[in-house]
Amino acid sequence: MKELVEFSRKYGSDPELVLAGGGNTSMKEKGVLYVKGSGCSLSTIREENFVAMDLAKLLEILDKEYPAEDREREAMFLADVSKAKLPGEENKRPSVEALLHALFPQRYVLHLHPALVNGLTCGLDGEKIAGELFPDAIWVEACRPGYTLAKLLSDKIGPETDTVLLQNHGVFFASETPEGLAKLLNDMMTALKARLPSELPEKLEDVDLSKPFTPDHIVYCGVGPALPDTENARLLYRDAQKINWYAGAFGGPKPLDEELVQFILNWEAESYRKKQS
Numbered sequence: 001m002k003e004l005v006e007f008s009r010k011y012g013s014d015p016e017l018v019l020a021g022g023g024n025t026s027m028k029e030k031g032v033l034y035v036k037g038s039g040c041s042l043s044t045i046r047e048e049n050f051v052a053m054d055l056a057k058l059l060e061i062l063d064k065e066y067p068a069e070d071r072e073r074e075a076m077f078l079a080d081v082s083k084a085k086l087p088g089e090e091n092k093r094p095s096v097e098a099l100l101h102a103l104f105p106q107r108y109v110l111h112l113h114p115a116l117v118n119g120l121t122c123g124l125d126g127e128k129i130a131g132e133l134f135p136d137a138i139w140v141e142a143c144r145p146g147y148t149l150a151k152l153l154s155d156k157i158g159p160e161t162d163t164v165l166l167q168n169h170g171v172f173f174a175s176e177t178p179e180g181l182a183k184l185l186n187d188m189m190t191a192l193k194a195r196l197p198s199e200l201p202e203k204l205e206d207v208d209l210s211k212p213f214t215p216d217h218i219v220y221c222g223v224g225p226a227l228p229d230t231e232n233a234r235l236l237y238r239d240a241q242k243i244n245w246y247a248g249a250f251g252g253p254k255p256l257d258e259e260l261v262q263f264i265l266n267w268e269a270e271s272y273r274k275k276q277s
């Protein structure tokens with residue numbers, strides 16, 4: 001547990017890797033998943049901010065049938081995720097990505113939203129370039145978060161998968177050791193930096209908030225026209241500007257589809273995350 005808290009804070013404190021309440025980490029031990037609580041910040045996380053969950057119960061969700069209608073399905077899905085909490089954890093709320101963590105067999109999972117990686121995941125040629133640079137990584141196309149994403153990843157993931165790129169979202173790394181996570185992350189950042197035409201310029205182009213790149217931009221910046229007057233909104237606006245620039249090295253920027261933007265705006269799980277900020 002000490003190691004989990006340690007590497008969570010380390011990566012959580014690096015603004016190049018994750019901002020505000022974004023990103024999450026987990027550890028598995030004896031059938032229990034310890035996953036970050038929704039909306040809390042990785043940089044200051046403590047042991048009690050992790051939620052202990054029954055791994056087998058969480059994975060049972062994948063075999064269940066859920067309604068096709070968004071609101072109904074997500075309400076049932078969230079209720080089932082909540083039921084997988086261990087006794088004594090009732091007052092905590094696990095990350096919306098808890099089931100994704102459960103899908104990896106490895107002991108440790110690290111999920112980040114680095115602007116540089118999202119330059120790739122939000123690039124028009126992102127999937128093609130990811131296939132060249134990281135042939136063993138899995139690419140998951142942009143889709144509804146929550147149940148749909150977990151189901152899609154469960155169809156693609158294998159026992160050896162240690163890297164998953166989520167289009168317009170971020171990256172997952174899985175390893176038996178914290179050192180293994182560090183290596184996966186470092187290798188990816190190095191390979192992506194090598195593709196850039198220059199250092200990130202100080203002055204970056206404005207971006208259109210009505211065309212967000214990732215769920216973080218929707219959660220913290222809204223879909224504007226005006227930027228909310230909060231520190232997190234300013235941080236995530238700058239993040240969108242960086243992604244916009246980085247994506248130039250990966251075929252040019254590709255924002256989220258309008259239909260997904262609408263879904264995320266109305267998704268209860270994300271409004272909960274926003275309230276924690």
Ligand SMILES: [Zn+2]
Binds near residue numbers: 023097111169170
């Ligand atoms: Zn995420």
